Amino acid sequence: MSEATMTADVKTQDGPLEFLVKGDHHPQNGTLLGFWLYLMSDCLIFACLFATYGVLARSYAGGPTGMEVFDLSLVAINTSMLLLSSITYGFAMLEMQANRLKGTLIWLAVTGLLGAGFLAVELYEFYHLIHIGATPQSSGFLTAFFALVGTHGLHVLFGIVWLVTLLFQLKKHGLIPANKRRVFCLSMFWHFLDVVWVGVFTYVYLMGVLP
Amino acid sequence: MSEHTHDHDHHEAEGPHVTLKEYVTGFVLAVILTVIPFWLVMGNVFESSTTTALIILAFMVVQIVVHMVYFLHMNFHSEGGWNMLALIFTLVLVFITLAGSLWVMISLNNNMMPGMM
Numbered sequence: 001m002s003e004a005t006m007t008a009d010v011k012t013q014d015g016p017l018e019f020l021v022k023g024d025h026h027p028q029n030g031t032l033l034g035f036w037l038y039l040m041s042d043c044l045i046f047a048c049l050f051a052t053y054g055v056l057a058r059s060y061a062g063g064p065t066g067m068e069v070f071d072l073s074l075v076a077i078n079t080s081m082l083l084l085s086s087i088t089y090g091f092a093m094l095e096m097q098a099n100r101l102k103g104t105l106i107w108l109a110v111t112g113l114l115g116a117g118f119l120a121v122e123l124y125e126f127y128h129l130i131h132i133g134a135t136p137q138s139s140g141f142l143t144a145f146f147a148l149v150g151t152h153g154l155h156v157l158f159g160i161v162w163l164v165t166l167l168f169q170l171k172k173h174g175l176i177p178a179n180k181r182r183v184f185c186l187s188m189f190w191h192f193l194d195v196v197w198v199g200v201f202t203y204v205y206l207m208g209v210l211p
Numbered sequence: 212m213s214e215h216t217h218d219h220d221h222h223e224a225e226g227p228h229v230t231l232k233e234y235v236t237g238f239v240l241a242v243i244l245t246v247i248p249f250w251l252v253m254g255n256v257f258e259s260s261t262t263t264a265l266i267i268l269a270f271m272v273v274q275i276v277v278h279m280v281y282f283l284h285m286n287f288h289s290e291g292g293w294n295m296l297a298l299i300f301t302l303v304l305v306f307i308t309l310a311g312s313l314w315v316m317i318s319l320n321n322n323m324m325p326g327m328m
Contacts, residue, residue, distance in 0.1 A: 033297075040300075048308060051309050054313050072252070080245075083241055083242065086241070086282055087234055087238040090237075090238075094230075097228070202248060206252045206267050210260040
């Protein structure tokens with residue numbers, strides 16, 4: 001790899017198009033850095049929601065406790081789906097790096113399906129909670145729980161919308177630099193959601209069922 | 212020829228070069244770091260809740276670092292170090308938000324207990 005970079009450098013130095021090439025580089029890096037800054041601001045939103053949950057986690061107001069309402073086997077299914085979707089997105093990135101459009105599309109679609117499965121289980125969980133009377137209105141604990149986990153779920157939903165849009169763009173335009181940049185941005189978004197989920201399943205679910 | 216160079220340069224600019232080994236290592240580590248806390252809680256391994264809570268929180272921190280390194284490809288020289296600088300700044304704010312809220316509200320709760328009024 002270092003050899004390839006060296007050759008590229010030599011060619012760039014020899015060629016008369018040096019300024020054009022360099023000028024082309026700048027906005028590309030800018031997009032990735034800018035997107036990272038967006039993720040960091042998103043991280044602050046989740047920090048506030050985590051802080052709210054941390055403060056209200058034991059405010060049951062006579063309603064159900066975490067130990068009574070959380071079903072850890074559902075959480076385990078959800079966690080494994082999100083974790084699997086992280087590595088399938090990694091496979092999509094590898095296929096894209098090798099310039100194979102079909103493989104990229106397939107692995108992105110698998111990732112999207114796993115994300116949809118995650119959302120389906122989460123919606124079932126919410127439906128079940130509301131059905132047994134554990135609604136967001138019933139206690140501070142449940143308000144904070146629905147706000148935190150719901151916001152994460154909304155992020156996954158928008159990630160899936162973005163992913164489907166990207167599938168159509170890839171199908172129409174192929175692996176052009178703009179699309180590669182989009183796939184890379186979505187990969188950061190997707191892995192970031194997995195990082196947030198690690199916090200959610202540990203702090204909310206696992207610590208929530210501890211006596 | 213020049214077009215090829217151009218393509219290559221674009222590729223370099225797209226972000227870090229990713230490898231299969233990186234993703235598989237990250238995935239295996241993440242699975243291990245997920246299974247252990249679930250086992251600790253579901254199997255009631257420790258008597259004390261506090262011990263379990265502290266251990267699973269430690270696993271959480273390690274797993275977040277694993278995700279950052281192997282999936283998000285964080286290091287000290289991507290984007291000229293600005294990625295890492297933004298991350299460190301955010302982590303400081305996250306720490307202040309979390310630790311500050313919990314500290315203030317818990318001590319408020321303790322001092323406002325019905326028994327004390």
